[in-house]
Amino acid sequence: MTVRHLVVVVPGIGGSVLERTRADGRPVRVWDAGVGGIGGLLLRPGRLSLAEEERLRPVGLITSKHLLPGWTVVHGYEGLVAGIGRSVPGARIDLGHPERPDPRADVLLFPYDFRRSIAEAADRLAAQIHLRLAGLSAAERRGRVVVVAHSMGGLVARYWMGVLGGWRVCRALVTLGTPHRGAPKALDWLVNGVRVGGLAMPGATGVIRGWPSVAELLPRYPMVRHESDGGIRYPHELPIGGLRRGARRAFALHRQIEEAWEAMPRSGPEMRARFSWSHPTPTAGHWDGTRLRVTRERPAWLVPPGWQDDLGDGTVPATSALPIEDSGRDTSAMRTRERHGPLAAAEWVGPLIAGYLRRDSLARLRGDERPVSLGLEVDEAHLPGAPVPVRATVHGRSGEAASLAPAAPVWALARPDADPTAEPVAVPLEWDADTGAFRGELPALEPGLHTVTVTARDVPGAGDLSVGETVAVVDDGAEAAAEEGGA
Structure with a gap:
């Protein structure tokens, strides 16, 4: 039996459960976003270091409301999955464990090693979707997949759809708080480090600086004002030795995604972004020649016309959560009031996905109506x-x-x-x-x-x-x- 549709859930950074395998073959959980995982990152950061643990196995999505230190809370995805299940009665759910795949599943949860590059995660996503669509003709594959992605997961999905050609089988992509244009908070992480209660955590900072994914969350637009000449710089233009190389690669990856989407046919998949607007969010950078400050200030030189009221979700500025190709589009149906983590469990996600599966027109999708x-x-x-x-x-x-x-x-x-x-x-x-x-x-x-x-x-x-x-x-x-x- 083959399914008519495949709904794929792609989590954000910190949203996948990671394991390693001991010498005796037994699995050891390294990250599940619980208290132990948080403490491990702060006190034993080597557990998540790419230098010490080059390969960790993703085995599922986190199921509790927890966080990655220094980043807005990463909530569990059980609410999102339950909402989809209610809207798609009888759906079979593949929990994403590599040893227990369900080729007949209607819903696929896609965990990935969030430390590594977005492009690498997208390659794995392509392989998993191909496995589920094996044996179908090109006509049967067309429009079969609907992806709902939270935070960084939206960039993974965009790379798969654009650069890897996933648009040919995709009906729609729904992104929830995805930093399509990057997040200044990532720049603060990489330059100023992880802090808890005002105290610097150099061990955790060193580990996170080694993750390609964090560099790939850097803003791909000029957002740092140089105090000496008033010029506005891209992150990769800052004279910070440890930042430039990764920032340049990240900028190139974002351009690769944008160019691939520009080349997609107009009749391709539908793109729906949802973002929050009312929470103060790290937005602007200020460089004085020796020190970088990332602030929640929203200077006039950084706020596009018509976006004066839009702040963000606490992690991603509202303007950054809008895909480049949607610039100038009416965004009234895209706004919501949740913070970054709870966006993944918003009640409207399930009915939205169900509408795509019915191939209903979603032009009536309504955004935040409260003033x-x-x-x-x-x-x-x-x-x-x-x-x-x-x-x-x-x-x-x-x-x-x-x-x-x-x-x-x-x-x-x-x-x-x-x-x-x-x-x-x-x-x-x-x-x-x-x-x-x-x-x-x-x-x-x-x-x-x-x-x-x-x-x-x-x-x-x-x-x-x-x-x-x-x-x-x-x-x-x-x-x-x-x-x-x-x-």
Whole structure:
């Protein structure tokens, strides 16, 4: 029996479970985005080093709300898969384990070694899809595949569709918070390193700098202002020796993707990007000749006309989540309010995929209709014993919310993920007229993962608003790792 359609789920960076094989043949889990994985990256970074572990085996997608230190929380993908399952009743799901493939699956979960190049992951994706379509004629393959991809996974899918010719079998690609034009946060990682609670983590920084994938997330547009002459530079134009080579290769890879998509026929697959607009996001770089600062400021020289109200999802700026070929297109149906991680589990994804499988017209797909939204700023990793600063902003398209924000009572709540029934820690956030934001600090949290939720009640024109994120509090060993240089 062959399937009529194949839905492929491609996760973002940190979204795949990775294993290595011991000398006795037994598998050892190296990364699953749990507390142990986070601590391992900070305290024993060699486990994920390409120099020490050149090959790790991807065996599935992560299933919990966890993070890669220094990057916005990587949420699990069980919500996305469940949503697709509800919208495609009776679907068979291949969980992506290399030893247990299901050639008859309707849904394929595609894990990959996210440390390595996007092009390498795309080669594996091509092989997996070819395996599922083997035995079908060219006519039967045409339009059979629908891909939904989160974050960096969208770049993997774009490379497969464009450079490797996957467009010939693909009906549509849906990207969720994909840094089509790159993410300034990756530049901050590579130049300034991983930090937890203000402490540098040189061991983890060294490992991440060795991942080709991180360089491939660098912005492919000029976003760094040189303070001496006012010129705007691409990342690969900065005079930073350890950055230039990888940045140039990454820029070439992005150009390769763009050129391949330009060559695709207009009648090819449909491209649908979804991005968030209301969360302050690292956007601009400033270089003074010796030091790089990556900030959430949105200077006029970097904001395209018509995008003044669009910030991002906390990780990827809104403008970066729009594919190059969609420049100038109406984006009203593309906006949503989720942060970067929760984008992967948004309720609208399943019905959207079902519409593609029915080959319905999706011109009626609607974006964020609320003119007011709540933005959240909270670091993803913290040390025990230190308070957790939280900042929230009420945003309105065309500026409606600025005068309404002080009227909304805003609270921050923290609850340990290990016990969702626990009484949350709650603190009121105070209005700061100087910054136009609500600010406050949660008290020091116990080591582990915590869900931080900010709520605003009775916001004029919007009612109740809420936004959440998962943060990690690492144990005291992280501080020791910082002091010892990551040994």
